[in-house]
Each structure stands twice: as C-alpha cells, then as structure tokens.
Amino acid sequence: MAALPLFDRAHTDDLLGYLAASPSPYHAVAGAADRLEKAGFRRLAETDAWGEGEQSGGRYVIRGGALIAWYVPEGAAPATPFRIVGAHTDSPNLRVKPRPDTGRHGWKQLAVEIYGGPLLNSWLDRDLGISGRLIRHDGSHLLVHTDRPLARVAQLAIHLDRQVNEALKLDRQQHIMPLWGLGKPAEGELLEFLAAEAGLDGAAEVAGWDLMLHSVEPPAYLGKDRELVAGPRMDNLVSVHAGVAALTAAAGRAAAGGGHDAGPLPYIPVLAAFDHEENGSQSDTGADGPLLGSVLERAVLARGGTAEDRARAWAGSFCLSSDTGHSVHPNYADRHDPDHRPLAGGGPLLKTNVNQRYATDGTGRAVFAAACERAGVDWQPFVSSNSVPCGTTIGPITAARHGIATVDVGIPLLSMHSARELCAAADPYLLANALLAFLTG
Numbered sequence: 001m002a003a004l005p006l007f008d009r010a011h012t013d014d015l016l017g018y019l020a021a022s023p024s025p026y027h028a029v030a031g032a033a034d035r036l037e038k039a040g041f042r043r044l045a046e047t048d049a050w051g052e053g054e055q056s057g058g059r060y061v062i063r064g065g066a067l068i069a070w071y072v073p074e075g076a077a078p079a080t081p082f083r084i085v086g087a088h089t090d091s092p093n094l095r096v097k098p099r100p101d102t103g104r105h106g107w108k109q110l111a112v113e114i115y116g117g118p119l120l121n122s123w124l125d126r127d128l129g130i131s132g133r134l135i136r137h138d139g140s141h142l143l144v145h146t147d148r149p150l151a152r153v154a155q156l157a158i159h160l161d162r163q164v165n166e167a168l169k170l171d172r173q174q175h176i177m178p179l180w181g182l183g184k185p186a187e188g189e190l191l192e193f194l195a196a197e198a199g200l201d202g203a204a205e206v207a208g209w210d211l212m213l214h215s216v217e218p219p220a221y222l223g224k225d226r227e228l229v230a231g232p233r234m235d236n237l238v239s240v241h242a243g244v245a246a247l248t249a250a251a252g253r254a255a256a257g258g259g260h261d262a263g264p265l266p267y268i269p270v271l272a273a274f275d276h277e278e279n280g281s282q283s284d285t286g287a288d289g290p291l292l293g294s295v296l297e298r299a300v301l302a303r304g305g306t307a308e309d310r311a312r313a314w315a316g317s318f319c320l321s322s323d324t325g326h327s328v329h330p331n332y333a334d335r336h337d338p339d340h341r342p343l344a345g346g347g348p349l350l351k352t353n354v355n356q357r358y359a360t361d362g363t364g365r366a367v368f369a370a371a372c373e374r375a376g377v378d379w380q381p382f383v384s385s386n387s388v389p390c391g392t393t394i395g396p397i398t399a400a401r402h403g404i405a406t407v408d409v410g411i412p413l414l415s416m417h418s419a420r421e422l423c424a425a426a427d428p429y430l431l432a433n434a435l436l437a438f439l440t441g
Contacts, residue, residue, distance in 0.1 A: 083269050084404070125155050
C-alpha cells in the first residue's frame, strides 16, 4: 500500500484542541464522548438493562475518568472477537488536597498532593489553572476548567541557593505548594471561588470534588517548519485521541459495508480509555479493575450470547495497548540501547520487554507489523537499555486480567512526564492510521 502523507495537519490541529480542552481525565472523557456522539455512537448507562436495541451500532460507557466504546457491525455473531485499543486518560500532575486552603508569611497557598511520577522541576515557575469536577448533593457531576493563570510554584532565587544549578532537590511536601494570593488563608475560599466559576450559587451546593492543577500554556507547533508539537498530557491523550479517530473511522467503514480491505469487519472494534494508569491502575476505572471485562461481557450477552460465546470471543480477541515511549534524546543518547534508538517522526514504536513490563511477544509483533503494512506506516522497535529500568503500561495488566493477547505500542516523546512534552507533529497521525488498520484488520 502507498505510504501515507507524512503529516495531516487537520488531525494534529484537532489533537492540539483536544489537549487544550482536556486538563483532567474527566474532560478527556467528555471530549472523546463528544467526538463519538458526532460519529453516531450512543451512550449506555451501566445501571440500565442492555438487550434489544443494543445488538449493533456504536455504543460507549463512561465511568468517572474512564470510557469504553465499541462498534458492533450489523449481523455480528455473539462469539465475534474484539480488537481493542487500550489507552489511559490520566497524566502526572498536582492534585488538590481535601483541605486546600493554606499559607504562611503573608501568602495564600494551595495544599496539593503529587499524583503519579511527574518531573517536578517542570512545574516550577509555570502559570497554573485548576480543573476537575464538582459533585452536587444529588450525585450529578459538573466539570470545572479555570484556564486563566491562577497559581504558581515559585522557585527559590539563585542568590539564596548558589548550588541550585549543580543539584536541585525538591521536598515534595515543603517545596511544591503553589501560591495563589496574598493575605491570610481562609477555609473554603478555593471551593467558593470554583463554585462561582462553575455558575453555582456557592460552595454549599458542592458535596464532593476531584480537582487538579494544569499548565495554562496552550499546546503549539514548534520549530522552523512547525514539524514538532509541544504540549501537556500527550502521555497519554495522544493515544486516546488517536483511538477515538480510529474507532470512529472503523465504524464509518463498517456502516458503509466494508473493513480495511473492503470486506465485512471481522472483529468488533473497541476503545478502552482507563484512568489511574500513572499510579498502578488499581481502581474501579483502572485497567486492573473489572470495567472492561464487564462491558465486553454484557455486549456479548446483549446479542444473545452465552458463557461459551464469551469464552470464544475472548480467545479470538487481541488488545493493542497504546502508550507513549521514549524518543532518543540527542543530549542523552547513552540512556538508550545502542541498537534501539527511536527517532521522532519515524512512526509508532513497538515496545518490548522480556520481563513483561510490556506485553509484546512474537505474535504481537506480527499483528502490529501487519497493521502498519496495511496502513502504509513505518514502525520502530523499542527496548530499554539493560542499565536503565523499564517503565510499564496497561498492556501486561490487560493481558493478565482478561487473558487477551496484548501488544504494546506508542509514539516516541521527549520530556515524558513533564508538564509540557514534545513529539513530532507527524507521529500522532501515523499512530491513528496504524490503529485504524489494526481495528479493521
């Protein structure tokens, strides 16, 4: 198949808009749901009965910061296997503590807890907004997104720490409390402010909340030829965005009567976007929870399937765990295996670790390579240097929990877990096309 254009600006323009509008997992899910609705998908409630009317077409489920979406082609059998793209909606950041209003020495500050494993220095001297969700007394959720400069984690001046450029050491409790005003802190001030921002009459309307800080600097093209993208939360909203694009395109092809090679879709394409990957995935909305298995099993049963059909569907299914990986850094090339130095702009990564930090094996390699070949997309192998510990993903968790064969892929980044990451502008588009070929294979 002929190679794709190196860069599709419309895809990456939409990605930049999605990143800017998704400062929290709840916003990321809302943005994904909006794109699915426009493509004809319909939301299901987990508390409703699934049966007649849920046997074909596009559906999705939202639970907190997680989303599962799937498309059942007309006439699909109950035992039809799934092709799953897995990703995650959360990113390392600063989360607001239960009693946020604090301060001293004439400064108002916000008490925050460090979520995941951020590059803490990247949050210093950066203008920060607040986002998340407010929960009313009736249990309904209201998204809040204050995108103007509101807070800042101020560095100590070099005059007061002459060795700072030789060794910066940040105490996670003492040094990472953002400033957001002058004077004496007042209990409930932050919540009153955010309630007003959300259009509520006051904090008394709020029964609970999940709030976090984000950089207000928007994502942007970078470089003389605008061939780079800099922005927040690309780990892993690039994969969520690409997964939504691939799933909606696959649904469109199925509705038109053909898969990638103009035949009927042989699989049910699925997007599973989980929360809490950055802290281990052990939650009701994480990959190590029951959400994916519950939704897929109910989708089988809604088509008149049995436990035997469910087992057959699982046995024929495959999951592609899409998360970002490390591009070779020109200033630190020695941190990579000398024979595996992925290049930004070189296409998606196939990530391997024999100790199961990634779930890829030879079969997974063959499946992904075939998808990339059908899509006309180059791919790059990635394995960590033996002297540098390897990170992990939802891939091994999904494989172990559900018994579904899984392969780990992603795009190459620089500055992973920074408040602002960097990738080639072409790679998100190439990833989306590889995912589409995988879903429709």
